[in-house]
Amino acid sequence: MDIKSIRADFPMLNGVTMQGKPLIYLDNGATTLKPQCVIDKVCEYLTTYSGNAHRGDYDLSHQVDQEFEHAREVVKDFINASTKDEIVWTSGTTDSLNMVAYGYALKHLQADDEILISVAEHASNTLPWFDVANQIGARVKYIPLDEYGCVTMENVEKAMTKNTKIISLALVTNVLGHHIPMKDICAYAHQHGIIVVGDGAQSVPHEVTDVQDLDVDFLAFSGHKMCGPTGIGVLYGKYDLLNKMNPTRLGGGSNTRYNSCGIVSLKKPPYRFESGTPHIEGAVGLGKACEYLQSIGLQEIYDYEQQLRAYAIEKLKTIDQVEIYNETSTGAIAFNIKGVFSQDGASLFNKYGIAVRAGQHCAKILDEYLGVNTTLRVSFYFYNTYEEIDQFIDVCKKGDDFLDAFF
Amino acid sequence: MPSFNDPQILREIIMDHYDAPRNRGLIDDDSYIKINMNSDTCIDNLDIQVKLNGDHIEDLKYDGEACAICTASTSIMSELVIGKTIKEARHIIENYTNMIYEKDYDADLLEEAIAFQNTYKQANRIKCATLGWTGLTRILDESEG
Numbered sequence: 001m002d003i004k005s006i007r008a009d010f011p012m013l014n015g016v017t018m019q020g021k022p023l024i025y026l027d028n029g030a031t032t033l034k035p036q037c038v039i040d041k042v043c044e045y046l047t048t049y050s051g052n053a054h055r056g057d058y059d060l061s062h063q064v065d066q067e068f069e070h071a072r073e074v075v076k077d078f079i080n081a082s083t084k085d086e087i088v089w090t091s092g093t094t095d096s097l098n099m100v101a102y103g104y105a106l107k108h109l110q111a112d113d114e115i116l117i118s119v120a121e122h123a124s125n126t127l128p129w130f131d132v133a134n135q136i137g138a139r140v141k142y143i144p145l146d147e148y149g150c151v152t153m154e155n156v157e158k159a160m161t162k163n164t165k166i167i168s169l170a171l172v173t174n175v176l177g178h179h180i181p182m183k184d185i186c187a188y189a190h191q192h193g194i195i196v197v198g199d200g201a202q203s204v205p206h207e208v209t210d211v212q213d214l215d216v217d218f219l220a221f222s223g224h225k226m227c228g229p230t231g232i233g234v235l236y237g238k239y240d241l242l243n244k245m246n247p248t249r250l251g252g253g254s255n256t257r258y259n260s261c262g263i264v265s266l267k268k269p270p271y272r273f274e275s276g277t278p279h280i281e282g283a284v285g286l287g288k289a290c291e292y293l294q295s296i297g298l299q300e301i302y303d304y305e306q307q308l309r310a311y312a313i314e315k316l317k318t319i320d321q322v323e324i325y326n327e328t329s330t331g332a333i334a335f336n337i338k339g340v341f342s343q344d345g346a347s348l349f350n351k352y353g354i355a356v357r358a359g360q361h362c363a364k365i366l367d368e369y370l371g372v373n374t375t376l377r378v379s380f381y382f383y384n385t386y387e388e389i390d391q392f393i394d395v396c397k398k399g400d401d402f403l404d405a406f407f
Numbered sequence: 408m409p410s411f412n413d414p415q416i417l418r419e420i421i422m423d424h425y426d427a428p429r430n431r432g433l434i435d436d437d438s439y440i441k442i443n444m445n446s447d448t449c450i451d452n453l454d455i456q457v458k459l460n461g462d463h464i465e466d467l468k469y470d471g472e473a474c475a476i477c478t479a480s481t482s483i484m485s486e487l488v489i490g491k492t493i494k495e496a497r498h499i500i501e502n503y504t505n506m507i508y509e510k511d512y513d514a515d516l517l518e519e520a521i522a523f524q525n526t527y528k529q530a531n532r533i534k535c536a537t538l539g540w541t542g543l544t545r546i547l548d549e550s551e552g
Contacts, residue, residue, distance in 0.1 A: 341473075341474040342474075343450060343474045350531075373450065374450050403422065405528075405529050406418075406476070406526065406529065407414035
């Protein structure tokens with residue numbers, strides 16, 4: 001990987017400053033920067049073939065359909081789905097998970113059924129399940145984390161009961177960043193007729209994803225965390241499960257015909273779930289982002305990020321005031337500077353042009369595991385460098401001066 | 408009077424109030440008006456209690472989980488307003504708010520609170536520096552119906 005030439009692809013890494021310093025962007029778990037090719041792809045739609053999709057009565061609209069469906073095909077290949085009809089455009093991971101909760105679980109689960117999640121899940125993989133469970137008298141239960149904060153196969157098996165109907169887990173969580181044994185979980189769950197939902201927001205951007213190999217039933221992920229535009233994401237679902245899922249929104253584009261008696265014929269998946277004019281420039285932009293990541297290589301991206309992470313951990317461990325909460329994981333690094341409230345710490349990094357996240361990171365029940373309410377979080381992407389980590393480490397050493405940011 | 412433009416002194420004021428917050432700790436007394444201030448955008452979560460006596464602020468207490476900026480600014484505020492009339496307190500709050508938003512203000516009225524004069528440089532922290540002050544304003548508004 002030629003990091004220098006990769007960085008040249010990103011306008012945000014060439015001249016953008018924060019607090020007068022060149023931007024060092026270490027909040028990739030929140031969102032990622034966009035390469036010029038994605039920006040151009042979005043602008044191309046807006047400037048040369050703006051029109052609506054699925055209305056192909058004239059050349060322009062036909063071109064929109066071609067691009068829009070090509071992007072779906074690209075995403076299908078990116079996660080190795082078996083057909084592009086298993087790719088539903090959504091507004092992002094949150095939207096995708098809500099669609100499974102309200103469109104599938106609410107329809108198929110009953111009172112006393114159980115939904116298994118973990119305390120490390122993002123709010124988007126927690127709150128929809130709370131609500132669906134409340135509505136039908138089902139229960140949300142938790143798979144205990146082990147001493148390292150991991151979901152293990154052993155603990156999944158222990159948490160399962162005869163009432164378990166759905167297991168919904170992040171492949172990599174957004175604070176602790178551990179991989180879960182998704183393939184094993186799917187195999188075991190399927191033996192017991194349990195549906196497995198994957199939150200891929202923090203995994204799909206960073207590694208090779210193969211939904212057929214994993215055999216996961218649903219997979220949700222977001223475009224903007226993988227160099228794509230905001231407001232676009234994907235719900236992958238096995239086709240027969242999408243067929244059994246209700247659309248949570250109805251309107252133009254999802255139906256083939258209806259009459260005044262209220263009899264409606266819905267289209268087949270994925271169009272059944274895509275009422276309303278879709279986020280066309282988002283979809284084509286995400287397709288381009290997938291192609292861009294593939295041109296670099298997902299395995300190469302993963303390997304490089306692991307080297308960056310290992311380098312950062314090694315340096316952080318030399319600083320006495322730094323407490324690391326997830327040394328052994330593969331994703332974000334959660335840490336605190338002792339005696340410094342996380343938000344005060346983030347302001348200190350901000351002063352040096354370094355974007356670092358502070359807080360609960362939308363995992364508000366994780367504190368029960370970590371024993372601390374809030375942390376700092378750094379999350380890398382393939383355009384980050386060892387030099388940036390060195391500068392980040394220098395600021396970590398200034399923890400005692402955290403009020404510097406105010407003067 | 409120290410020179411209030413010396414960053415080292417301003418820093419010490421904030422650290423002093425963060426390490427040893429004044430009037431911190433809630434009190435179980437129904438004569439206090441209570442409010443919870445839970446920031447939507449960060450983790451700061453403060454309970455504030457105010458005891459009014461006629462048109463005077465007789466006492467103010469607060470507690471919760473908050474960063475250095477939020478804790479110290481609320482601590483300084485408590486010292487500034489206890490014993491003042493509601494009108495005086497509102498005037499102090501108005502000057503503090505003006506300072507935070509880079510408008511004209513009377514530094515003499517704000518005493519140690521001028522340690523937060525540069526908050527605008529970290530715009531995402533304005534909420535931290537004003538959470539306690541907004542809470543007090545809400546309580547005063549409520550008391551005056």
